[in-house]
Amino acid sequence: xxxxxxxxxxxxxxxxxxxxxxxxxxxxxxxxxxxxxxxxxxxxxxxxxxxxxxxxxxxxxxxxxxxxxxxxxxxxxxxxxxxxxxxxxxxxxxxxxxxxxxxxxxxxxxxxxxxxxxxxxxxxxxxxxxxxxxxxxxxxxxxxxxxxxxxxxxxxxxxxxxxxxxxxxxxxxxxxxxxxxxxxxxxxxxxxxxxxxxxxxxxxxxxxxxxxxxxxxxxxxxxxxxxxxxxxxxxxxxxxxxxxxxxxxxxxxxxxxxxxxxxxxxxxxxxxxxxxxxxxxxxxxxxxxxxxxxxxxxxxxxxxxxxxxxxxxxxxxxxxxxxxxxxxxxxxxxxxxxxxxxxxxxxxxxxxxxxxxxxxxxxxxxxxxxxxxxxxxxxxxxxxxxxxxxxxxxxxxxxxxxxxxxxxxxxxxxxxxxxxxxxxxxxxxxxxxxxxxxxxxxxxxxxxxxxxxxxxxxxxxxxxxxxxxxxxxxxxxxxxxxxxxxxxxxxxxxxxxxxxxxxxxxxxxxxxxxxxxxxxxxxxxxxxxxxxxxxxxxxxxxxxxxxxxxxxxxxxxxxxxxxxxxxxxxxxxxxxxxxxxxxxxxxxxxxxxxxxxxxxxxx
Ligand code: ADP
Ligand code: MG
Numbered sequence: 001x002x003x004x005x006x007x008x009x010x011x012x013x014x015x016x017x018x019x020x021x022x023x024x025x026x027x028x029x030x031x032x033x034x035x036x037x038x039x040x041x042x043x044x045x046x047x048x049x050x051x052x053x054x055x056x057x058x059x060x061x062x063x064x065x066x067x068x069x070x071x072x073x074x075x076x077x078x079x080x081x082x083x084x085x086x087x088x089x090x091x092x093x094x095x096x097x098x099x100x101x102x103x104x105x106x107x108x109x110x111x112x113x114x115x116x117x118x119x120x121x122x123x124x125x126x127x128x129x130x131x132x133x134x135x136x137x138x139x140x141x142x143x144x145x146x147x148x149x150x151x152x153x154x155x156x157x158x159x160x161x162x163x164x165x166x167x168x169x170x171x172x173x174x175x176x177x178x179x180x181x182x183x184x185x186x187x188x189x190x191x192x193x194x195x196x197x198x199x200x201x202x203x204x205x206x207x208x209x210x211x212x213x214x215x216x217x218x219x220x221x222x223x224x225x226x227x228x229x230x231x232x233x234x235x236x237x238x239x240x241x242x243x244x245x246x247x248x249x250x251x252x253x254x255x256x257x258x259x260x261x262x263x264x265x266x267x268x269x270x271x272x273x274x275x276x277x278x279x280x281x282x283x284x285x286x287x288x289x290x291x292x293x294x295x296x297x298x299x300x301x302x303x304x305x306x307x308x309x310x311x312x313x314x315x316x317x318x319x320x321x322x323x324x325x326x327x328x329x330x331x332x333x334x335x336x337x338x339x340x341x342x343x344x345x346x347x348x349x350x351x352x353x354x355x356x357x358x359x360x361x362x363x364x365x366x367x368x369x370x371x372x373x374x375x376x377x378x379x380x381x382x383x384x385x386x387x388x389x390x391x392x393x394x395x396x397x398x399x400x401x402x403x404x405x406x407x408x409x410x411x412x413x414x415x416x417x418x419x420x421x422x423x424x425x426x427x428x429x430x431x432x433x434x435x436x437x438x439x440x441x442x443x444x445x446x447x448x449x450x451x452x453x454x455x456x457x458x459x460x461x462x463x464x465x466x467x468x469x470x471x472x473x474x475x476x477x478x479x480x481x482x483x484x485x486x487x488x489x490x491x492x493x494x495x496x497x498x499x500x501x502x503x504x505x506x507x508x509x510x511x512x513x514x515x516x517x518x519x520x521x522x523x524x525x526x527x528x529x530x531x532x533x534x535x536x537x538x539x540x541x542x543x544x545x546x547x548x549x550x551x552x553x554x555x556x557x558x559x560x561x562x563x564x565x566x567x568x569x570x571x572x573x574x575x576x577x578x579x580x581x582x583x584x585x586x587x588x589x590x591x592x593x594x595x596x597x598x599x600x601x602x603x
Contacts, residue, residue: 023050
């Protein structure tokens with residue numbers, strides 16, 4: 001065995017494996033350098049998703065020629081003047097990005113110092129071709145720095161093989177820029193891809209920047225966050241549960257203004273929405289966590305996208321607690337009306353499209369609230385002079401008539417039940433409009449919240465069955481249920497093993513009311529299989545409570561009495577999170593009087 005020191009060229013290559021995985025990671029390093037150099041404007045040019053060209057030009061303080069040479073050496077950095085790695089505030093500090101990139105591409109570094117006498121030194125250009133110096137000469141330049149990377153991984157087939165299409169690489173590039181642009185709203189950014197301008201933002205404040213870069217829709221379906229806890233601060237914006245995505249790709253998380261993709265933070269975000277969203281749906285978020293630098297270690301991974309907190313549970317508590325409180329406060333907020341005025345077919349000889357209704361943009365959620373407070377003509381007087389509307393329609397098939405309105409409508413936010421449509425939707429009249437409730441979605445939510453309240457106070461009350469129920473099931477299913485019997489008992493479900501392939505049910509959770517016991521057990525067995533044992537007991541209980549709620553709730557297709565409908569509406573009004581079902585769909589929608597007028601072209 002002969003041990004030897006590796007040549008620096010090879011060391012750089014090895015480091016490149018960690019720091020530059022793909023064009024987007026090289027781009028991220030360059031933009032971070034520009035930000036660290038005090039740039040106020042950063043111009044990015046890409047070709048073929050960055051595979052052919054990544055170029056970053058900044059108006060930062062630039063470098064002198066000898067600094068440029070040093071910058072291309074490994075572990076050379078200007079960012080740790082006192083060797084205080086614990087307190088680093090810049091993006092960079094490891095001094096390995098430029099030499100790593102230069103070892104796997106053609107790199108052109110242009111720079112000129114900014115300010116006074118320094119500027120007079122003039123610009124300089126250094127070229128490096130796959131780790132080999134390829135020229136250095138004066139260059140006419142404005143103050144600042146430009147780094148150009150061409151043919152990334154051209155000579156590293158192993159790496160090149162793992163690159164995706166230019167399109168996918170471009171998507172990763174723009175994602176990296178968005179994250180940094182959100183982190184630094186005070187800096188202007190522009191991106192040009194294959195000659196086309198694809199992003200451009202001016203310096204602004206944080207909320208404006210976030211709004212410019214996130215889904216525009218978030219302005220109306222978002223929730224501003226600002227909370228403080230134990231010296232930690234959380235700000236930003238998250239989507240209402242009803243506004244979600246099939247992928248977790250619109251989640252922008254920052255720690256002390258550094259973009260991160262940290263498991264703890266992602267998990268906390270997920271936990272805050274638990275049971276407000278189906279497991280395969282994801283919220284949109286831009287969240288900024290601020291912690292004292294002594295409380296966090298960013299030197300965990302060369303790409304610096306993971307962090308380690310000294311007190312992870314405090315951070316988790318801040319996020320889950322803060323978001324949970326905000327979501328709770330948003331309470332019944334459901335969706336904007338856009339989704340429910342659209343079924344009207346405007347193309348067939350219908351009235352011309354009133355502004356703000358139908359296709360495209362409906363009024364915002366806030367408009368909805370504003371509309372609700374409009375002074376409106378007395379509804380009961382308006383109803384007169386509409387012959388045939390109330391008479392002779394009682395047997396109109398899908399519309400079970402409930403109650404004839406005559407007295408003024410009491411001021412319940414969700415109104416008074418007027419009937420049921422298709423045995424699935426409750427139609428109610430509120431002071432300010434027409435409310436439609438999905439009875440199953442709403443009831444499922446209420447039952448879950450009841451279960452929650454009950455379990456928060458200790459064990460959920462049980463309702464003993466007069467005769468224990470025997471449910472035949474597969475042996476593995478029985479094993480799973482038997483294993484979870486103690487947990488299930490906490491939720492009010494009392495079961496025992498009954499032979500190899502049956503379970504005996506002695507009591508069901510009282511908040512569920514009358515339930516289909518075999519169906520409940522089967523779903524629970526499936527749920528337990530899926531959850532495995534990875535989750536903490538509390539989390540498991542919460543999932544299981546959701547499954548139970550599904551069984552205790554009023555099904556679609558059940559005819560409800562007027563009293564039952566009104567009771568449901570009143571309970572919704574006082575129950576947290578009743579605006580969305582356990583899967584993130586809305587439970588109710590409201591057509592304000594103004595909306596109805598617009599639909600009829602009266603406004
Ligand atoms: P790090 O950012 O970790 O220090 P890099 O390899 O990315 O390491 O950069 C090395 C050094 O080059 C930096 O410390 C900085 O002094 C200088 N540098 C890099 N990019 C720029 C830039 N755009 N403007 C001014 N100086 C830069
Ligand atoms: Mg750097």
